[in-house]
Amino acid sequence: MITLHCKLTFENEKDKQTLIELMRKFSSCFKYSYNRLLEGHSRKDLKKDLQKMFNINSRYVDDAIFKAKWLINSCIEREQNPKKVIFGGKRLFQLLKNKHINGKYREKLKQKWQDRRKHCLYSRGDKSKKGNLNTRIEFEKDKIILRINTGERNWIKANIKRAVNRQNDKWTNFIADLIQANQTNQYFPYSVEIRKINNDFYAFISYEEIKTEEPIITKDNGVIGIDINANPFHIAMAFVKKDGNLESIEKLYLHNLLNKTKNQREYISWQIAHQITDIAKERNKAIAIENLKDIPKGSKGDGSKKLRKIKQQWIYKGLLDKIKILAKRKRIQVIQVNPAYTSIVGSLKYAPQYNLDKDIAGAFVIGRKALGFKEKLPKNYEKLITDREYLNFAQDRLQEEKQKTQKKLKTENNQYKRKPIEKKLKELNKNLKIIQSLYSEPQTQEAVNQRKEQMRGLYWTSYKLWQVVKVALTIPILGKSISRDLSPLKPILVEGDWDRVVNKSCFKTKEAIEDLKHDLGIVPTSWGRGYDASKIPPAGDSLHLNKAEYKYPSPECS
Template sequence: MVTVQAKLIFESFEDKQKVLDLMRRWSSCMRFAYKRLLEGFDRNSLKKDLQGIFNLNSRYVNDAIMKAGSILESCKQSGEDPRKVVFGGRELFEKLKKRHINGNPYKKLKIEWQEKRKGNLYSRGDRSKKGNLNTRIVANERGTFLRINVGDRKYVFARLSAGYKKGKSREEILQEIAVLEMPYSVELKLKNGNMYAYFSVEELFPATEITKENGAIGIDTNAYPNHIAWVEVDRSGQFISYGKIPMPELESGSFEKREYYRWQYAHEIVEIAKEKRKAIVIERLDIKHRGTRGDFSGRKSRRIRHFFSYRSLLEKIKILAKREGIEVIEVSPAYTSVIGMLKYAPQFMISKDVASAYVIARRGLGLKEKIPANYMELLSRLDASSLEELKEYVSKAVKNVHSRRKQIKEIEYVMRMIQSPGSESGRLSAPLDGTSAGSCSAGYNLWRVLRVAVVTPLSPDRVLRDMSVLKSLLISGQVGRPK
C-alpha cells in the first residue's frame, strides 16, 4: 500500500464544523461498536441500530464496525486485555490522571487526548464505485479537492494541500489516483486543530526481472553491534563479496526518526542488489514467544519483541525490492548463526555475522549444509563423561547466573540425547551424511549439539565474535574431548 498525506483547507468555518461533527459521530460509532462486539453482538444486526443512533449512512457504519473489529482482533493477537483499551491513548490518559499537572499543560494534554479520541474518520475504497464514494478526490481547474459526504446527500469540499514525495508532487499523485479510478481508502485525523487526510492505495508492482538465477544477496540483521551484514553469492552458492552497514540511528530517538532511517537502510540494500543483479534473501522473523505467563513478559519475550524493529526494516526491503522488480526470498532463520559461526567464519576468516548472512544466502538458493568431516569425528567421540566435565567447568567459570543456567541447560539437553534409547551406550548416534536437516531419530539437531561441544568450551561466558581459532580444527582434524 502507498500512503499519501495532505492537509485539508476549508472554504468556510461552517464547512469545517460539519466535518468535525461527522468525525465526532463516526468516532463515537466506532467506540460503541467496539463495546458491542466485545459483548458478542452480531455485526449485521448491529449495523442497522448504529445507522439510526449516530445518523450515519451504511458505508460509514460498515467502516466503523470494521475498524472496531480490527482493534479487537489486534488486542487478542498481542495478548492484551481487550476490555482495557483506552481510545485516545493510554499514555495520554495516564498523564491526565496525575494531579500535579494543571493549568495550560493540563489543557493542552486534554485537547490532544480529545482530538485522538473524537477526531477520526475512516472510509474504505470501492472498486465498483471507481474510487471512494463517501470521500472522493475531485480534480478541476481550481485545484485538487476532497469531497466529503456529511449526510442527507450533502457534501463539503476541502482543498488538498500536499507537499512532495520523492521529487514528485503529492497533489499530482492524488490526481493520478482520481483519473485512474483506483479504489483508495481515506482516513481523516485531527491534530492541533488542523485536519489531515491519509490516502492509501494498493500499489501495482512491475514484473520480477532480477531473480536468484543470477545469484543472491543474503541479509543478516544484528542487534549487538547494531548493523546489517550482507553477502553476495553466485548461482551455485559460492562466496563472492560481503559488507556491513552500521545502523547506530536505530538505537535511540523518536519512532519517526528511526522509521526514516529504516527506509534509508532499506534503500541502500536494494541498491546493492540492483547493482549486482542479484535476488535478496532475508530471514522470516516470526514473533511467537508469549512469555511464561502468556502476557509477553520475561527476558526472552522482551528480546524477541526488540526484533520488531528489524522485521519492520525487512518489510521495507521487501517493498522497495518489489518496486525495482527484484525477487525477495524469505527463509527460516533457524541455526543460521550457529552454522555460519562453526563452518564458514573459520574458513573465510570473516565475522560470525557475515558468515550467518552467507548461510542465509545459500539457504535462499535451496542449498543444504553438511557438517564438516572433522566435526563429525568430534561428535563421534562425544560421550557422557566429557559432557559431565564440561558441565562442571561451566558451573565454575561462568559468573553470570542467567548465562550459567542457559549453558548448563544446553549441556543437559545433549546428555539426555546421548542417554536416549536410540543411541549407543554413552555415545551420540548421528547420521553418516551429517546434514543439518540432520536430525536423528531422537529428533535433535546436530548443529545444536555441535555448538555445545565446540563453542561452550571455547567461551562459556559469551560467544566469541572471532572464530578463527577453529580453522586448525577444520583443516587438521585435531579433535578430542573438550577440556
C-alpha cells in the first residue's frame, strides 16, 4: 500500500464551508459507530440508522463504520484496550489537561486537537466506481481536481496542488496510471482521506501498486535469511549459498527506533528496509523472512520490563511489510517460511557447530528453509535422548531446579515478581513430563487376531524431536532455558561426549566451585598470608575420593 499526500485549494469560501460541515458530520458518524460497535451492534443495523441520523449518503456511513471497525481491530492486535481510545490523540489530550499551558500555545493545541476530532473525511476506493465514488480525481484542461460528493447529487471541486521534487516521485507514476485508466476504462481503486491541518486541507491518497512484474533476483543465487530480534534489538542476517552453506553474516542494530515518535519510527523503518533491499540487490540474493502473524508484547509482571518496553515500540510486522514492498519494486524475490523451531534448530545445531550467535544461527535456518532444506536431528542428539544414564542426570537436574524455584516462590511475596517464577515452574513441570515420557516402553496395539504388536515409535513421538532435545539439553547442560553461550553443546554435537560437558557445567555456581576446592584440598592464596594455617586441609585429604559411589565430583551433579 502506497500513500501520497497533496494540498487542496478552493475557488470560493462556500465550497470550503460545505466541506467543513461534511467532515464534521462524517467525524461524528465515525465516533458514534465506534462506540456502538463496542456495544455489540452490527454493521447492518448501524447502516440503516446512521444515514438518517447524520444526513450523509450510505457510502460515507459504510466508510465510517469500516474505519471504526479497523481501529478496534488495530487496538486488539496491539493488545490495547479499544475502550480507552481518545479521539483527537492521547498525547494532545494529556497536554491540554496540564493547567500550566495557557495563552496562544494552548489555543493552538486545542485547535489542533479539535481538527483531529472533527475535520476528517474518508472514502474507500472501488474499482467498479472509476476508482472512487465519493472522492474522485478528475482531469480538467491543465489541472487536476478532486470531486467531492456532498449528497443529493451535489459535488464540490477542489484543486490538487502537488509539487514533484524528486526524479522517482511516486506521484508521477500514480497520475500516469490514472490517465491510462481513463483511456482504457480499466480502473483501479484508491482511497482518499481529507484532513484539515493548520487551516489548510490535505488529501491522503492510498492505493496498491499495479505492477506485477516477475522478480529478477531469485533464490537461484542463494538467499539472505533475516531474523529480527528484540534482545539485543537488532536484525540478524545470514547470507546462504545455493547449496545451503553459510557464506557470511551481518547485523543491523535497531536502537535508533527506541524512544521515537510514531512518525520517526516509520521513517527510520523505511530507511532500514531500503538498506536491506539494497544489500540483497548488491549481493544478488533473494530475501527470506518468517511468516509471523502475532507477536506477544508481554504484560505487567512477566519479569521482563526492559524487553517489554522494547516490544511496545517494536514495529516488526510493519518493517517486514516495508521490506516486501521495496523488494517487489526492486524485483527481488521474498520467501516467507514457517517460523516453527527456527530459533531452537539454530541454537542447538548451528550455533555450537559454527560458533555463531543464536540469532545469526536462527537467520541461517530461515535461509536454509527458504531454499527447501529440511533440518534433520544430528545422530549424537538422537543417541543422547535414548541414553538412560543421561536421562537420569537430566531428570535430577530438572528436579533440583524445580526445588530451587519452589523455594524461591515461597519466599516471594510480590505478586508481580511471583508471576515469572510461576511461569518458570510451570515450564519445568512440562519439561519433566517430557523427560519422563522418554522412559516409556513402546505402546502396543490390539489387532483382530488378539495379537499384541509393538507400534512404530514411542509414547513421546507426540512431541517434536527438536522440542525433546531442547528440554534434554538446555537446563541440564546450560543451566537456562536458552543461553547465549552455546559452546558447551559442541562436544555433544560433534563427539557425543556428554560426560566431559557435564563435569564442566556442574561447577558454574560459586557454591559448587567452593565445595570442589574444599574437597580437592585447594588452598586459597590468602591462607598463606598471615591467616590461620590450621584451617588448611591436610594434603591428599580429598573428600570426593572417599565417595566412590558418585560418578561426578560433586554429589549435587549426580
